[in-house]
Amino acid sequence: RIVYVNGGYRPYAQAxxxxxxxGFQFADAIYEVIEVRNGGLVDAPRHLARxxxxxxxxxxxxxxxxxxxxxxxxxxxxxxxxxxxxVYMQVSRGAGPRDFALPSPETPPTLVVLARTQRRGWAAExxxxxxxxxxxxxxxxxxxxxxxxxxxxxxxxxxxxxxAGAREAWFVDAAGNVTEGASSNAWIVASNGSLVTHPLDHHxxxxxxxxxxxxxxxxxxxxxxxxxxxxxxxxxxxxAFVTSATNIVMPVVKIDGAAIGDxxxxxxxxxxxxxxxxxxxFSA
Ligand code: PMP
Numbered sequence: 001r002i003v004y005v006n007g008g009y010r011p012y013a014q015a016x017x018x019x020x021x022x023g024f025q026f027a028d029a030i031y032e033v034i035e036v037r038n039g040g041l042v043d044a045p046r047h048l049a050r051x052x053x054x055x056x057x058x059x060x061x062x063x064x065x066x067x068x069x070x071x072x073x074x075x076x077x078x079x080x081x082x083x084x085x086x087v088y089m090q091v092s093r094g095a096g097p098r099d100f101a102l103p104s105p106e107t108p109p110t111l112v113v114l115a116r117t118q119r120r121g122w123a124a125e126x127x128x129x130x131x132x133x134x135x136x137x138x139x140x141x142x143x144x145x146x147x148x149x150x151x152x153x154x155x156x157x158x159x160x161x162x163x164a165g166a167r168e169a170w171f172v173d174a175a176g177n178v179t180e181g182a183s184s185n186a187w188i189v190a191s192n193g194s195l196v197t198h199p200l201d202h203h204x205x206x207x208x209x210x211x212x213x214x215x216x217x218x219x220x221x222x223x224x225x226x227x228x229x230x231x232x233x234x235x236x237x238x239x240a241f242v243t244s245a246t247n248i249v250m251p252v253v254k255i256d257g258a259a260i261g262d263x264x265x266x267x268x269x270x271x272x273x274x275x276x277x278x279x280x281x282f283s284a
Pocket of ligand 1 (some may be wrong): 179184205209243244246
């Protein structure tokens with residue numbers, strides 16, 4: 001495997017960043033994950049726009065132009081012969097003597113780009129049975145709209161979910177509302193048939209898959225309500241699902257051990273999943 005790091009393409013075993021990299025010391029870094037399909041990128045413009053926004057919200061300098069980054073991404077995909085899988089990229093504020101104060105703006109940011117093969121169809125197969133989720137208090141910070149690598153609450157929540165036999169954790173805020181999944185956006189199909197998902201604010205990540213699923217739903221004439229919903233409403237919902245670049249649309253059939261709807265993947269989640277790649281932007 002080949003990884004892009006420190007300005008060059010290196011073998012996986014030799015790909016390393018400095019011990020005083022601010023990503024390692026302070027989680028002073030942001031990331032993106034893009035789906036690779038048939039060797040091309042799914043929804044690259046939205047992912048690259050969000051990457052630029054994450055950098056600008058944290059005043060981390062861009063490591064290179066967007067066109068240069070696209071070139072690196074395609075090189076990493078090609079050199080690893082990835083046809084179906086993901087690209088992971090991370091940008092940290094760079095390396096320097098450990099100091100909370102930001103380094104001088106000339107400090108070069110660290111850029112890492114990796115690509116990994118994932119068998120086409122694994123998510124579609126999982127979607128046939130759906131997944132379970134476990135709720136947990138949302139103990140993350142108040143800027144979840146920025147895609148930082150500060151993922152410890154998500155790591156612990158997912159582990160708690162896994163130990164309870166669930167694949168994903170759903171965060172619940174102090175008011176009792178489901179904000180989002182540990183690594184996905186959370187949706188229900190309400191009893192009136194509308195799609196419901198948390199509004200965009202500082203408490204959730206503006207998911208790229210969330211945005212494209214909204215485009216799909218509009219094209220299909222499905223009503224969308226961007227509003228909060230509680231765990232109790234999930235229990236009364238017709239369906240539930242999560243969205244993310246790796247899962248696309250993944251039905252959720254159980255919450256905290258209780259069945260949602262008839263306890264099987266629902267028709268709307270299936271419809272959105274099947275339509276998704278016809279609507280998503282594809283760049284070869
Ligand atoms: N919320 C969180 C907290 C996430 O980590 C992710 C996936 N990185 C998402 C939502 C889904 O975002 P996307 O559809 O852009 O993958």
